[in-house]
Amino acid sequence: MVGLGNPGREYVKTRHNAGFMILDKLAARKGISFQASKKWDAEVASHEGVHFCKPMSYMNRSGEPVAAISHFYKVAANEILVVLDDVALPLGKLRLRTEGSAGGHNGLRSIFEQMGTQEVSRLRFGVGAAEGEKTLTDHVLGRFEKSETTILDESMDRAVAAIELAQESGMQTAMNTYNQKQENKV
Numbered sequence: 001m002v003g004l005g006n007p008g009r010e011y012v013k014t015r016h017n018a019g020f021m022i023l024d025k026l027a028a029r030k031g032i033s034f035q036a037s038k039k040w041d042a043e044v045a046s047h048e049g050v051h052f053c054k055p056m057s058y059m060n061r062s063g064e065p066v067a068a069i070s071h072f073y074k075v076a077a078n079e080i081l082v083v084l085d086d087v088a089l090p091l092g093k094l095r096l097r098t099e100g101s102a103g104g105h106n107g108l109r110s111i112f113e114q115m116g117t118q119e120v121s122r123l124r125f126g127v128g129a130a131e132g133e134k135t136l137t138d139h140v141l142g143r144f145e146k147s148e149t150t151i152l153d154e155s156m157d158r159a160v161a162a163i164e165l166a167q168e169s170g171m172q173t174a175m176n177t178y179n180q181k182q183e184n185k186v
Helices: 015-030 063-072 106-115 136-140 146-169 171-181
Strands: 035-037 042-047 050-055 081-086 094-097 121-126
Touching: 015 042, 015 050, 015 081, 015 121, 015 136, 015 146, 042 063, 050 063, 063 106, 081 106, 081 146, 094 146, 094 171, 121 146, 146 171
Parallel strands: 081 121
Antiparallel strands: 035 042, 042 050, 094 121
């Protein structure tokens, strides 16, 4: 289980750190905490045979710690679930996939390059598109607005539920439930 984001206080609660935020919410729900690991250049945790990873290598190099940990624990690429932000989706919309392109996301691209495949499951979390004269970089490195808090909290709870369903019943069941369910919601 991988959550993508950037390390450092300046990136806390930014749109690009949605993956970190969702993994933190999942960890809190399970009563586990992350530990910094210099060996992996990541914050890591394990619970009931599942390894959790928040790469601290910055977004564009996320694949290096993910590949190192997956090789060490002998986790195949198709057994990994990556949680990441997506500017092509409206705020809070979820999209689960088991394969496909990086869709312009550099963190996911880095994982594909290091793992040697695009057959890595992912949960894309909509953070909305940049509006007005805001650049894409300013948008993803910007914090969520106060007016977005309710949607953000509800959507992150749905993301955690989608992850838990994927763990319990498989990705296909989670995709059928969460990709369809939201068409009219968000």
